[in-house]
Amino acid sequence: TTVAVGVIAGTRSVGLGRVVPGLPRPNDGVVTLAETQLPGAADFLALPLAHSQLLASRSCALQIASFLDSGRFQHALAR
Numbered sequence: 001t002t003v004a005v006g007v008i009a010g011t012r013s014v015g016l017g018r019v020v021p022g023l024p025r026p027n028d029g030v031v032t033l034a035e036t037q038l039p040g041a042a043d044f045l046a047l048p049l050a051h052s053q054l055l056a057s058r059s060c061a062l063q064i065a066s067f068l069d070s071g072r073f074q075h076a077l078a079r
Contacts (some may be wrong), residue, residue: 007058009036010049028054039046045073 010028026033030051037044045063047054054060059077066074 004037004042004067004071005038006043006064006071006073007036007038007041007045008045008054008073009033009046010051011046012048012050012053014050014056022039036048041066042071043073045075045078 009031011026011033013023013025013027013029023029024032024034026046028049028051033046047057047060047063049057049060063073063078066072
């Protein structure tokens with residue numbers, strides 16, 4: 001059985017993660033965008049959110065629901 005994997009990454013470098021010196025941009029304050037690249041992922045989406053904001057974001061939750069429903073994120077809504 002194959003399971004589709006979707007990756008959502010944040011690009012807003014705010015919060016506690018800003019104290020990490022030398023974190024390459026773009027990043028979400030904790031994880032760099034480059035670190036989120038997963039070979040074989042069915043879809044990838046970068047949202048203008050900080051790492052901790054991804055957990056409580058309505059837009060992130062809607063994107064997750066879209067991926068679970070269709071296997072794709074709604075890229076047009078992420079702008």
